[in-house]
Structure formats: C-alpha cells, structure tokens
Amino acid sequence: MLAAAVSTGFAAQAQTVGAQAISKPDPKLVVVISVDQFSANLYAQHRGEFTGGLATLSSGIVYPNGYQSHAFTETCPGHSTLLTGKHPNKTGISANDWYDRETGKTVYCLADPTVTPADDPKGRAVSPANMVATTYGDWLKAVSPSSRVFGVSGKDRGAITMSGHHADGQFWYQPGFGFTTWVPQGQTAEQRLKPVAAFNAKLAADLKKHPYTWDYDKASAKRCKALEASYETGGRQWRAALPIPAATSDADKLRDLYASPYTDQATLELAQSLRETYGLGDGPQVDVLTVSLSATDFIGHRYGTRGPEMCDQITRLDERLGVFLKSLDKVKGGVLVVLAADHGGADFVERLAGEGYDSQRVLGKPWIAGLNAQLRKDLDLSWDPLKADGGIDQIYVVGPDGRTPSITDRARVTAAALVLINKDPAVAEAYDSNAILTLAAAPADAFPEELSVAERLRRSAYPGRVGDILVAFKPYRVPATAGTTYVSTHGSPWDYDRRVPILFWWKGASPHERVLPLDTVDIAPTLAGVTHVTPPTDIDGVCRPLAYGSHC
Numbered sequence: 445m446l447a448a449a450v451s452t453g454f455a456a457q458a459q460t461v462g463a464q465a466i467s468k469p470d471p472k473l474v475v476v477i478s479v480d481q482f483s484a485n486l487y488a489q490h491r492g493e494f495t496g497g498l499a500t501l502s503s504g505i506v507y508p509n510g511y512q513s514h515a516f517t518e519t520c521p522g523h524s525t526l527l528t529g530k531h532p533n534k535t536g537i538s539a540n541d542w543y544d545r546e547t548g549k550t551v552y553c554l555a556d557p558t559v560t561p562a563d564d565p566k567g568r569a570v571s572p573a574n575m576v577a578t579t580y581g582d583w584l585k586a587v588s589p590s591s592r593v594f595g596v597s598g599k600d601r602g603a604i605t606m607s608g609h610h611a612d613g614q615f616w617y618q619p620g621f622g623f624t625t626w627v628p629q630g631q632t633a634e635q636r637l638k639p640v641a642a643f644n645a646k647l648a649a650d651l652k653k654h655p656y657t658w659d660y661d662k663a664s665a666k667r668c669k670a671l672e673a674s675y676e677t678g679g680r681q682w683r684a685a686l687p688i689p690a691a692t693s694d695a696d697k698l699r700d701l702y703a704s705p706y707t708d709q710a711t712l713e714l715a716q717s718l719r720e721t722y723g724l725g726d727g728p729q730v731d732v733l734t735v736s737l738s739a740t741d742f743i744g745h746r747y748g749t750r751g752p753e754m755c756d757q758i759t760r761l762d763e764r765l766g767v768f769l770k771s772l773d774k775v776k777g778g779v780l781v782v783l784a785a786d787h788g789g790a791d792f793v794e795r796l797a798g799e800g801y802d803s804q805r806v807l808g809k810p811w812i813a814g815l816n817a818q819l820r821k822d823l824d825l826s827w828d829p830l831k832a833d834g835g836i837d838q839i840y841v842v843g844p845d846g847r848t849p850s851i852t853d854r855a856r857v858t859a860a861a862l863v864l865i866n867k868d869p870a871v872a873e874a875y876d877s878n879a880i881l882t883l884a885a886a887p888a889d890a891f892p893e894e895l896s897v898a899e900r901l902r903r904s905a906y907p908g909r910v911g912d913i914l915v916a917f918k919p920y921r922v923p924a925t926a927g928t929t930y931v932s933t934h935g936s937p938w939d940y941d942r943r944v945p946i947l948f949w950w951k952g953a954s955p956h957e958r959v960l961p962l963d964t965v966d967i968a969p970t971l972a973g974v975t976h977v978t979p980p981t982d983i984d985g986v987c988r989p990l991a992y993g994s995h996c
Contacts, residue, residue: 467952467953467954467991468974468990468991468994469778469780469948469950469953469974469990469991470778470974471725471730471777471778471779471780471950471974471975472725472726472727472728472729472730472731472775472776472777472778472779473719473724473725473730473731473732473733473772473775473777473778473779473780474580474730474731474732474733474779474780474782474971474974474975475732475733475734475735475772475779475780475781475782476526476527476580476606476732476733476734476735476781476782476783476784476967476971477734477735477736477737477765477781477782477783477784478523478526478602478606478734478735478736478737478783478784478785478786479737479740479761479783479784479785480519480598480599480602480736480737480738480739480740480741480742480785480786480787481740481741481744481745481749481785481786481787481788481789481934482740482785482788482944482945483749483785483787483788483789483790483940483941483943483944484508484509484510484788484943484944484945485788485940485943486740486749486754486758486788486789487508487944487945488508489750490755490758490762493664493667493758493759493762494762495663495762495766496762496763496764496765496766496767497761497762497763497764497765497766497767497768497769498761498762498765498783499762499766500765500766500769500949501765501769501781501783501947501949502947503949503953503955504781504947504948504949504950504953504955504956505947505948505949505953505955505956505958505990506945506947506955506956506957506958507945507946507947507958507961507962508945508957508959509893509943509959509960509961509962510784510785510943510944510945510946510961510962510963510964511892511893511942511943511944511961511962511963511964512525512785512786512787512788512941512942512944512964513531513892513895513900513903513942513963513964513965514531514532514533514900514901514903514904514937514942515897515900515901515903515904515914515916515936515937516532516538516539516837516838516901516904516935516937517787517788517934517935517936517937517941517942518539518540518786518787518934518935519540519599519601519602519741519786519787520537520539520540520553520554520601520605521535521537521538521539521540521553521904522785522786522787522964523601523602523605523606523736523786524536524537524575524577524605525964525965526605526606526784526786526964526967526968527579527580527581527605527606527607527608527734527967527968527971528575528577528578528579528580528965528968528983529577529580529965529966529967529968529969529979529980529983529984529985530577530965530982530983530984530985531903531904531965531984532903532904532906533902533903533904533905533906534576534577534906534982534984535575535576535577535605535906536574536575536576536577536906536909537553537574537575537605537906538838538904538905538906538909538910539553539834539835539838539904539909539910540552540553540601540834541553541833541834541835542834542838542909542910542911543831543833543834543840543842543911545840545842545847545848545849546847546848547847548842548845548846548847550833550834552568552570553574553601554570554571554572554573554574554575554600554601554604554605555568555569555570555574556569556570556571556573556574556626557569558571558573558628558629559571559626559627559628559629560626560627560633561624561625561626561627562624562625562626562627562633562636562637563618563621563622563624563633564621568600569626570600570601570604570626571604571626571628572604572605572608572609572614575604575605575608575609578608578609578980579605579606579607579608579609579968580608580732580968580971580972580977580979581593581595581607581608581610581611581732581734582608582609582610583968583972583977583978583979583980584730584732584975584977585610587977587978588729588730590727590729591729591730591731591732592612592722592724592729592731592732593607593608593610593611593612593731593732593733593734594607594611594612594613594614594615594639594718594722594724594732594733594734595607595608595611595613595614595615595733595734595735595736596614596615596616596623596711596714596715596718596733596734596735596736597615597616597617597711597734597735597736597737597738598616598617598702598707598708598711598736598737598738598739598742599616599617599736599738600614600616600626602616602736602738602786603615603616603734603736604616604626606734606736607732607734612639612722613625613639613640613718614626615639615640615714617702617707617710617711617738619698619699619701619702620698621644622640622643622644622647622648623640623643623644623647623710623714624637625637625640639718639721639722640714640717640718643713643714643717647710647713656701656704656706657687658686658687658688658700658704658705658706658756659686659687660686660687660752660756661756661759661760661763663759663763664755664756664759667755668686668752668755668756668759669685669686669752670752671684671750671751671752671755672684672685672751672752673751675792675794675795676794677792677793677794677926677931678925678926678927678931680926680927680928684747684748684751684752684753685752686752686753686756688700688704699929702742703739703742703743703745703746703929704739704742704743705739705743705756705757705760705761705764706739707737707738707739707742708737708738708739708740708760708761708764709760709764711735711736711737711738712735712737712764712765712767712768715733715735715768716768716771718733719733719771719772719775720771720774724775725772725775725776725777725778725779726775726776726777727777730975736786737761739757739761740754740757740758740761741789743757744789744932744934745929745930745931745932745933746929746930746931747931748791748792748795748931748932749789749790749791749792749932750791750795751795769781778950778951779950779951780948780949780950780971780974781947781948781949781950782946782947782948782949782967782971783945783946783947783949784944784945784946784947784964784967785944785945786944787934787935787941787942787944788934788939788940788941788942788943788944789932789933789934789940789941790803790920790922790932790934790940790941791932792926792931792932793805793920793922793924793926793932794926794931796920801920802920803920803921803922804870804920804921804922805922805923805924805925805926806836806870806917806921806922806923806924807923807925808832808835808836808923808924808925809925811836811923812830812832812836812839815830815861815864815865816828816829816830818864819857819860819861819864822860823856823857823860825857826844827842827843827844827846828842829841829842829843829849829853829857829861830842830857830861830913831846832911835923835935836915836923837911837914837915837916837917837923837935837936838910838911838913838914838915839861839911839912839913839914839915840911840912840913841853841854841857841858841861841912841913854912858876858912858913859876861913862874862875862876862913865913865915869918870917870918870921871915871916871917871918871921872897872916872917872918872919873897873898873915873916874913874914874915874916875898875901875913875914876912876913876914877905877910877911877912877913877914878912880898880901880902880905880910880914881902881905881907881910883898883899883902885899885902885903886899886902886903888984888986889986891960891961892942892961892963893939893961897916897937900916900937900942901914901916901937916936916937917936919936919938919940922936923935944964946962946964946967948970948990953990954991954992956992962988963984963985964985965983965984965985966985966986966987966988967985968983968985969983969985969986969987969996970985970987970988970990970996972987973987973989973996974990
C-alpha cells in the first residue's frame with residue numbers, strides 16, 4: 445500500500461513537472477507594468493482581496509520578495525532599473541534630481557534642454573539622454589528593427605526610463621492637456637503627438653461630459669469606509685475619507701485629478717488604445733508595451749498607504765488591470781506580462797506613531813540650516829557650504845559661489861559635516877561619496893536583504909551626479925515635511941522602501957510562488973532570455989528561468 449502510494453505520488457509529481465516544463469512563455473507581445481510605490485507590504489496587505497487583474501497576475505510566477513536593492517529608492521532611479529538590467533550607479537539615474545555644481549542649479553533626472561515638451565514649449569523639457577544605459581526594448585530593436593516599443597505613464601520618468609532610447613512613442617499624462625511627449629529638434633509637436641491625438645480628444649470630451657469625482661468603489665465601499673479617521677499632520681487637521689472635497693481653484697482641480705485613480709484609468713486606456721491601433725503582438729516580431737501606473741504613488745504621498753484612499757485605489761487598480769488584461773485576449777500572438785514597482789513606501793509618520801511605532805519626521809530645511817550654521821562657526825566660513833535641494837539624504841558641498849568648491853574646502857567641510865551628521869540620533873550611517881565610489885561592488889549573486897548600507901549606497905552612486913555626503917536615516921526617521929498635499933514619502937535604504945512584488949504571467953503559466961528574493965535588475969535579462977535577445981555583457985542582472993526545468 446505504501447509503495448503504491450509513493451509510486452503514485454512520484455507519478456503525479458512527474459506529470460506536474462512535465463506540465464510546467466511544457467508551459468513556457470512564447471510571446472509576441474511583452475507587457476511590463478510598474479505600479480509606482482507598490483511595496484511588497486501593500487501587495488501582501490491586499491492580496492486576499494484581489495478579484496481582477498492583480499488576481500490574474502498572482503496566478504503566475506510570483507516573487508513576493510522582489511527588491512530594488514539600491515539605497516535611494518525614488519521614482520526615477522527605480523524605474524531605470526526595471527528594464528536596463530542595471531543598478532542606478534550604471535544607469536546614470538542616481539536620484540529624481542541632483543545638484544550641478546558647475547552651473548549651481550538643480551537638475552531633473554531626465555532634463556534635456558535640446559528638446560521641447562509637446563504640450564508646452566516653456567514646460568519641463570525631458571528625454572532619455574541622461575540615462576546612460578539601454579533597455580530591453582533597445583536591445584530588441586537592435587536585432588529586430590520591425591519590433592515596436594511604446595511607453596505610457598502618469599509621469600515622464602515612468603514612460604521614458606522603461607521604454608528607452610529608441611521607443612516608437614513615449615507618452616505621459618499632463619492634467620488639462622492629456623498625454624504629452626517630448627519633441628526633438630527637427631520635428632513638430634503635431635508629428636510626435638499623432639499616436640495619441642484622437643485618444644486625447646476623446647479623453648477631454650469624456651471628462652468634460654462626465655467630470656471625475658472620486659468616491660468609494662461599490663465593491664469595497666464598506667471595507668474601505670471602515671478606515672476613515674481624523675489626523676493632524678504638520679499642524680493641519682484633516683479627515684481621511686472619500687469623497688474628496690470639491691476643489692475651488694482650477695489648479696487644485698487638476699492636482700486632485702492627478703492624485704486619484706483617474707490617472708491609472710486613463711493610462712491603461714491609452715495602453716489598450718495603442719496596443720489595438722498598432723496591432724502590437726499581432727505580427728511575426730516581438731513588440732513591447734511598458735505601462736507605468738502612477739496613481740498609487742500620488743495617493744501614497746498625499747494620503748498615506750493604509751487609509752481609505754489607498755484601500756479604494758488598490759481596489760480600482762485591480763479592477764482596471766483586469767479590464768486591460770482582458771483586452772489582451774485579442775492579441776494574435778502570445779503575451780507575457782510582468783508587474784513590478786519602482787520602490788515601496790511606508791505610511792505617514794503620525795498614523796504609525798499613533799499605533800505605537802517609533803516614527804518621527806526629520807524636517808529637511810531646518811536640519812540642513814542647523815548643519816550649515818554649525819559648520820560656518822566651526823570652520824570660520826562666510827557661506828553655507830551644504831546644499832540639499834533634492835533631499836537631505838544626498839548633500840552637496842559647495843564653494844562661496846554655490847558651485848564647485850576647492851579640493852581643500854570639499855575635504856574639510858565633508859569631514860567636519862560627517863562628524864556632526866553621524867552624531868545625530870536620527871542618522872544610522874553617513875559616508876563621504878568618494879569612499880562609497882571606491883567601495884568594491886557587492887557580488888552579483890548577493891541576496892539583496894543582506895547588503896550592507898554602504899553596498900546599497902554603492903548601487904545608487906553615479907559619479908558627478910551623486911551627492912558628496914550620503915545619509916541613511918534610521919528606519920522610520922522620515923525626512924519629509926508634512927504639507928497640505930504631502931504627508932508621506934519614500935527613498936530610504938530600508939526594506940519597506942526597497943521590497944516590491946515581481947510577477948510574471950502568461951496564459952498557461954503554472955502558478956508558482958518563489959519566496960527567495962529577486963532583484964528588479966533580473967527582469968530585463970529574463971525577458972531577453974525568453975525572447976532570444978542577447979543583453980549587454982555589463983549588466984548587473986541575471987536571467988531567471990520562468991518555466992520549471994527550462995533554461996535561460
């Protein structure tokens with residue numbers, strides 16, 4: 445009896461293994477979705493509630509412990525890792541912004557003065573130029589010129605960094621305009637906007653006819669409404685609840701629309717429109733569609749991650765992803781979908797503190813001002829030597845003119861500042877970036893959660909852009925000032941900001957939970973392996989076989 449049972453068990457196991465080995469993805473369309481600020485904690489918290497697209501994707505290959513393994517977990521660097529196979533120290537995108545010591549100005553991560561925005565010639569000009577790494581889409585087009593690559597997002601940095609240097613279209617949402625893009629010299633805005641012109645017209649007409657109001661989704665109203673509560677952040681009294689009170693000014697109306705589920709709804713509708721208009725996945729070549737969904741990040745910053753607003757957002761995200769995935773049934777070829785995130789995020793300080801957690805704010809401007817005052821006194825300086833416009837985790841040493849200091853001034857200011865900073869009870873570790881840049885890189889196969897803080901910083905530090913002094917505040921010591929539209933942030937080297945879900949799904953995929961960590965830099969080489977594309981030799985990630993028993 446026992447032998448028969450064992451024999452039957454081995455036979456069943458062999459059949460399962462065989463089925464898994466047969467079920468390999470063979471896509472003509474690769475869809476890569478990033479949910480901005482979708483932490484592994486947020487995924488785990490709501491996973492049991494999924495009934496739509498997130499439930500479908502969770503029935504494939506699930507890495508619940510994915511990692512953005514670098515230190516400065518912001519949107520631009522995080523997105524730059526997803527399809528380049530490289531950490532930010534090799535993509536060139538070390539932060540959302542950095543300080544240019546030569547010009548004395550703060551530089552946005554994708555700033556490019558040689559181009560113009562399609563929606564407003566005086567707006568923020570961006571392009572892929574600052575990203576020094578290529579993406580999976582670039583690798584694909586190099587060997588398959590007929591392949592099409594499109595990127596859509598609620599943010600320019602989500603659309604551009606994922607779709608790369610040679611995309612056929614990169615579009616992001618601009619409230620009051622629709623989806624816009626960048627215009628290189630020699631082309632017109634009309635030419636560049638042609639793929640989205642009809643969609644933008646329909647979007648504007650629909651919004652005018654049916655103005656968007658954010659109230660509870662019927663499917664989760666009772667569950668989300670139970671999270672309503674009143675808070676005080678930054679001296680402001682407010683209530684976490686839906687519907688959001690109607691804005692009075694046009695600027696506030698646009699801001700409220702941006703920080704609502706509407707942004708993801710419009711982005712997914714455009715992704716579907718581009719897929720159908722251009723027949724992505726219908727031809728013999730492999731096509732790529734990258735979709736960066738920004739609403740979770742906007743909502744997390746404005747309302748926190750565990751209130752009724754985020755509860756409703758995740759419900760709607762699940763529903764709308766379900767509609768989008770259903771539309772992919774029309775694709776003639778196979779479809780492989782990947783979902784990940786650019787970073788995670790913790791809830792706002794006051795709600796955590798009210799629950800008994802040791803969470804505190806570090807107010808950036810007063811903190812830097814205090815350091816500057818002490819350094820002026822200790823070193824007998826006539827100027828403020830520290831600059832930290834983009835955030836106080838990266839601090840730049842400047843000369844009297846606010847630009848590049850002398851070698852001597854840089855050395856003595858940095859040394860003195862590090863003594864002060866490392867004595868601060870809110871700080872875990874702080875380093876001279878020169879020491880970090882000369883640090884040996886952690887082995888490629890090192891588990892992300894086992895990296896030292898210095899090794900995490902090394903993966904963020906790009907020469908010439910990273911700050912002179914790199915600061916890791918202690919867990920839940922949050923360098924963010926609470927405002928009327930901003931209560932929470934991310935960007936730390938700790939797991940609540942680094943850990944993200946990574947999901948791979950295709951029709952016929954055998955459900956498989958893989959609990960060991962996966963780095964986001966492994967996504968691009970894995971896609972390259974599936975689609976028989978050779979990645980650059982200097983990438984940090986490695987290919988992971990998706991089907992059991994298969995090889996990259």
